[in-house]
Amino acid sequence: MRIGILTSGGDSPGLNAVIRGIVRKGIRSHGSSFVGIRDGWRGLLEDDVFEMSMLDVRGLSGRGGTILGTSRTHPYEDGGPARMREVMAAHDIDAIVAIGGEGTLSGASRLVEEEGLNIVGVPKTIDNDLDNTDYTFGFDTAQSIATEAIDRLRTTAESHHRCMVIEVMGRNVGWIALHSGMAGGAHAILMPEFPVSMDQIGQWVTSARDRGRAPIVVVAEGFVPEGLDEQIADRGLDSRGRARLGGIANYLAPLIEETTGIETRATILGHLQRGGSPTAYDRVLSTRLGMAAADLAHDEQWGKMASLKGTDIVAVEMASAVDSLKTVPLDRWEEAQVLFG
Numbered sequence: 001m002r003i004g005i006l007t008s009g010g011d012s013p014g015l016n017a018v019i020r021g022i023v024r025k026g027i028r029s030h031g032s033s034f035v036g037i038r039d040g041w042r043g044l045l046e047d048d049v050f051e052m053s054m055l056d057v058r059g060l061s062g063r064g065g066t067i068l069g070t071s072r073t074h075p076y077e078d079g080g081p082a083r084m085r086e087v088m089a090a091h092d093i094d095a096i097v098a099i100g101g102e103g104t105l106s107g108a109s110r111l112v113e114e115e116g117l118n119i120v121g122v123p124k125t126i127d128n129d130l131d132n133t134d135y136t137f138g139f140d141t142a143q144s145i146a147t148e149a150i151d152r153l154r155t156t157a158e159s160h161h162r163c164m165v166i167e168v169m170g171r172n173v174g175w176i177a178l179h180s181g182m183a184g185g186a187h188a189i190l191m192p193e194f195p196v197s198m199d200q201i202g203q204w205v206t207s208a209r210d211r212g213r214a215p216i217v218v219v220a221e222g223f224v225p226e227g228l229d230e231q232i233a234d235r236g237l238d239s240r241g242r243a244r245l246g247g248i249a250n251y252l253a254p255l256i257e258e259t260t261g262i263e264t265r266a267t268i269l270g271h272l273q274r275g276g277s278p279t280a281y282d283r284v285l286s287t288r289l290g291m292a293a294a295d296l297a298h299d300e301q302w303g304k305m306a307s308l309k310g311t312d313i314v315a316v317e318m319a320s321a322v323d324s325l326k327t328v329p330l331d332r333w334e335e336a337q338v339l340f341g
């Protein structure tokens with residue numbers, strides 16, 4: 001079987017390890033051959049593909065980014081499925097492995113259902129918000145980078161008797177904030193799932209300061225303080241649907257300083273969380289997911305994706321990953337709150 005591989009949407013540490021896992025398993029166990037598709041669906045629509053061999057994936061497990069490049073091109077743009085069929089036929093591509101997040105997997109599952117294209121998937125997002133898989137690769141790397149940043153910010157905060165607000169990624173969910181905040185000993189963790197008031201945030205910060213601590217507030221980028229939705233919405237939205245605040249941390253820091261009287265600084269980690277080498281955990285997870293995807297393609301399990309369940313990699317429907325967002329559940333929020341203040 002001849003298989004095209006594409007990576008689509010925001011990059012995530014571990015993408016290269018997935019690609020390596022697919023190619024190695026596919027060649028060694030199934031005698032498959034591979035075609036790399038550049039920049040996600042764009043490469044398939046614009047015939048931007050190249051022959052891939054075992055040599056192309058040598059030494060890739062620890063390399064960040066994606067050797068294939070990525071884009072947010074939608075599969076139904078510019079000729080859509082008809083054009084894809086032409087390009088696949090021109091290169092004798094029998095099937096596609098699509099590695100991507102919500103948009104990629106829902107597009108891919110539609111292409112299987114409605115167009116009969118042969119596609120299997122691998123779920124990808126540092127946000128960890130895809131459903132029907134326990135963890136997504138890249139999340140562990142992101143939470144580790146965020147935790148290290150909290151540790152570093154704590155020492156400078158302590159020296160200056162300041163409060164630090166650290167903004168991490170998470171447009172819709174607070175998994176990175178929750179895990180890095182717990183690991184880094186934050187005094188407040190703020191997530192889109194659980195809006196809290198400025199008064200409550202002020203109480204947590206003041207209580208930490210009263211115990212002689214430099215207060216650490218970790219906030220997910222999609223958090224909006226209770227009661228301030230309209231004020232924030234008034235600032236308009238950016239191209240990705242986020243409020244134009246220059247980061248929620250920059251909005252919160254002066255409010256915290258005003259409410260508590262404690263000098264407060266903001267740090268936005270941004271794309272640092274997505275760059276560089278994956279952790280060992282993410283390398284192993286990515287490699288296993290890639291190998292499982294090669295098996296799924298060989299077994300013609302179209303519409304399925306490789307998914308982590310406990311310690312096993314299993315096959316589930318691609319569509320089931322995007323039915324609903326995997327948000328932080330209430331019990332995890334209540335558990336975390338015991339540590340606040």
Ligand code: F6P
Pocket residue numbers: 010101125126127169170171221240274
């Ligand atoms: O979905 C992954 C993610 O990293 C989000 O956490 C973040 O909001 C977004 O991508 C950033 O996207 P971009 O790289 O397009 O700015």
